[in-house]
Amino acid sequence: MLGIDAQPLMGPKTGVYRYLKTLLDEWLTGSEAASFRLFAFQFLRDCALATDDRWSGYDMRCIRRFPGRFYFKLLQVGLAFPLDFGCDSYFFPNFVGYPVRRGRTFVTVHDLAYMRFPQFTEWKNLLYLRMALPAALRRADRIVAVSQTTADDIEEFFGMGEKVTMIPTAATPVFFESPPALPVELGLERPFLLCVGTIEPRKNLDGAIRAFTSLAKDLGDSTELVIAGGRGWRAASFHQALEQSSARARIRVLGPVSDTTLAALYHRAVALVAASHYEGFGIPLVEAMACGCPVLATNVSSFPEVAGDAALLVPPGDDQALAAGMVRMLGEPALRSELIRKGKQRVERYRPGPIARQLLDLLRAG
DSSP: OOEOOGGGGGOOOOOHHHHHHHHHHTTTTTTTGGGEEEEEOOSEEEEEEETTTTOOEEEEEESSSHHHHHHHHHHHHTOOOOOOOOEEEEESSSSSSOOOOSSEEEEEEEEOHHHHHHHOOOOOHHHHHHHHHHHHHHOEEEEEEHHHHHHHHHHHHHOOOOGEEEEOOOOOOOGGSSSSOGGGGOOOOOOOEEEEOBBBBBGGGHHHHHHHHTTHHHHSSSOOOEEOOOOSSOOHHHHHHHOOTTGGGGEEEESSHHHHEEEEEEEEHEEEEEEEOOOOSSHHHHHHHHHHEEEESSOOOHHHHHHHSSSSEEOTHHHHHHHHHHHHHHHHHHHHHHHHHHHHGGGGGGGGHHOOOOOOHHHOOO
């Protein structure tokens, strides 16, 4: 029996939520579903797990005796007591694994942004990771890194390279399917550049706004900048850049959108603009390539690794270079066609089926 920490499915649809759900969509829709046991904290209530109608045959255990936040505090200070769900192995998809009475444990580390750029990490999460992650990595039998960049960071900061296996994040199947219709209510009729990500400092969405604004006079009313993503933390610089932009009327902030709508946006966009200061992987690049959307990204951390030569890369934190990249995307159809072609080839390595099987083989073999 393989135990899976399903806590990420109990909250908002973050990157870790999507990472785990994509895996479970592969694991819990086949003949092996009965060999999985999901578990999560849900104090004194029924499990409100964000499941899928296609999932069947798996077992679900809820911890109702005490709040999850109480246990996470114990994890943070090194006093967490072992749990036992009667499994042979346990998979923790969100950085920190729990101590267990028996069985092997596997954890996924998505990035070490809190080590590289602590200023880009919310203080509560920064404190939690600083206190809980080192012990969790020592406790784990195997560590899954979603990129070689993250694997190298784990070795540099924790010296545990011998425990690390690199298995990338997969894009969900909707991004490999036929283009869905773009919702009419969005009112997106003009060509647009697309940014995808939570509104937080690390994503540098304010830099994308400044770069787009610098082109406002040349572009006129012909092009829009569309931003899709939920509100994160320390969003003041984003909103300041937005309100001060002379192109404010042509910048659309959609908030969080469904995967189907996101796929439609990728299919319609002139290009994806990924201006991040740091990423452990960069799933929007993969989603864009799968949808035939050319990629403009900063040459930072895992982006070159994920995109290879299927993206136009510019220096991070350089608004002028980002603006120049936007100009090329808008004005060079041959470049866009080349990046689309290379992206379609590159993205084959990120299909969910093979990646889910590779990870499951690791979890089974130990």
